[in-house]
Amino acid sequence: NSAQALKGTIFDSPTYLGFWSIFIFISEVLNFYSHIHLRSLRTPVGEPRRYPTGLGFGTTVCANYFYEALGLIGLFAITGGDLGVIAYIAVAVIFMHRWSGQKYRRYTKEFDSKVFPGKRWKMFPLIY
Numbered sequence: 001n002s003a004q005a006l007k008g009t010i011f012d013s014p015t016y017l018g019f020w021s022i023f024i025f026i027s028e029v030l031n032f033y034s035h036i037h038l039r040s041l042r043t044p045v046g047e048p049r050r051y052p053t054g055l056g057f058g059t060t061v062c063a064n065y066f067y068e069a070l071g072l073i074g075l076f077a078i079t080g081g082d083l084g085v086i087a088y089i090a091v092a093v094i095f096m097h098r099w100s101g102q103k104y105r106r107y108t109k110e111f112d113s114k115v116f117p118g119k120r121w122k123m124f125p126l127i128y
Helices: 002-006 014-040 063-079 083-110
Strands: none
Touching: 014 063, 063 083
């Protein structure tokens, strides 16, 4: 039985599980906030697009992908690196990586360097 196999390990620790549960919750709340912020920036067809600013968007182009990836890191930690979770994370990060690169290129073409200076990470601060 898998529950018996976890007895006495870190995955049986209420502190460990509580920490990662809170980590995932906070990551997803930040992801939700960034999506609400992006939604508020939508403009009617023909009007210029507005660049997102605020929580996370000052350092990354796609703060929503960053927060989603943080939630996935928490999922990895809480499941102990289950192979299905690893495969899910790999596929999700590959797609978000591609989309963030496309958005970065679009922003550099669309926005003046004062609005989008281009000195922002695409998805992961200090990494990509």
